[in-house]
Amino acid sequence: MFTYDESTKLFWFNPPSLENEAQFTLIGIVLGLAIYNNCILDVHFPMVVYRKLMGKLGTYLDLADSHPVQYQSLRELLDYEGDVEEDMMITFQISQTDLFGDPITYDLKEHGDKIPVSVDNRKEFVSLYSDYILNKSVERQFKAFRRGFQMVTNESPLKCLFRPEEVELLICGSRNLDFHALEETTEYDGGYNKDCCIIKDFWETVHSFGEEDKRLFLQFTTGTDRAPVGGLGKLKMIIAKNGPDTDRLPTSHTCFNALLLPEYDTKEKLKERLLKAITYAKGFGML
Known part of the structure; x- marks a missing residue:
């Protein structure tokens, strides 16, 4: 077509x-x-x-x-x-x-x-x-x-x-992505809150991403790499705890803008696992 x-x-x-x-x-x-x-x-x-x-x-x-x-x-x-x-x-x-x-x-x-x-x-x-x-x-x-x-x-x-x-x-949606606005409105579930060490590491990691990786992250979490009318602050993303430290990758429910994030032990592992998840997120597979 x-x-x-x-x-x-x-x-x-x-x-x-x-x-x-x-x-x-x-x-x-x-x-x-x-x-x-x-x-x-x-x-x-x-x-x-x-x-x-x-x-x-x-x-x-x-x-x-x-x-x-x-x-x-x-x-x-x-x-x-x-x-x-x-x-x-x-x-x-x-x-x-x-x-x-x-x-x-x-x-x-x-x-x-x-x-x-x-x-x-x-x-x-x-x-x-x-x-x-x-x-x-x-x-x-x-x-x-x-x-x-x-x-x-x-x-x-x-x-x-x-x-x-x-x-x-x-x-x-808009091509302009304000991730600080997204951070302000994100909600947490499963035992996480904005003061958790892993959540602080998570946002430091995301803010350090280049433009392309930020779009990949948004695509992975929400199903689109653009912001809704009004900006990313209108998105209402959820970050939920998905178990203790593990080698598994983060996963997401794009219908609910929900990121399921294991509690990784180190910031380096968090970044490595997150980048791998958003980079190889096309298609379907089993882990």
Whole structure:
């Protein structure tokens, strides 16, 4: 249903997808329910998706984060100072591959294969190309996706009160992580309290982490590497005692933002066990 860009870490609609519209409608409903229930989803779309949900169309500038390779190529075309027609030999016909890897062509305008791109019409080419990539090629999928989103949000003042950036914030949370605010609001269970030596060691360890390890820790504990609206202080994380010193790794219940932490004997062991847990937390396994 979607493609994933490893460089941008973003999802985009897969134009040749064979999934029916109901599947995309369901995804839209899930995003709407995330807003309605104040839940953070670990799904990341480019900003143009939220702009389109607010009734706007994708444009050339939106390609910068959704399709950075195409954006760079189009920018080079616009900036090129030589003879575009002779040197680049581009027409108003573009080629893509279908789901099975076979090439398919699309005319950006009538008889596009016979119209060369030149200095005079290159802005038109860029505009039509961007419109095709962001709007026309995924029109079926996006209409179904937006229909599902609107099934939940249509009677709300979302379009009137929120900008696309704020809609993304409601669904995906904030990228700004204040772990001191998280420490202030964290609750403890199973015999731990904020004055325990291991809890003090734990927070010193977490605060010493780099940005990437902090995001891995948040992902491990809560299921997402972003903060809810209002910051990490709104998260209400729980740290519960999970037995005495052991070689077992910390575990978590992401549904409850709960970290199950054994009472390790040393700060060094705590850091080593915690880093191993958050680094190798993908998938399922038995310890």
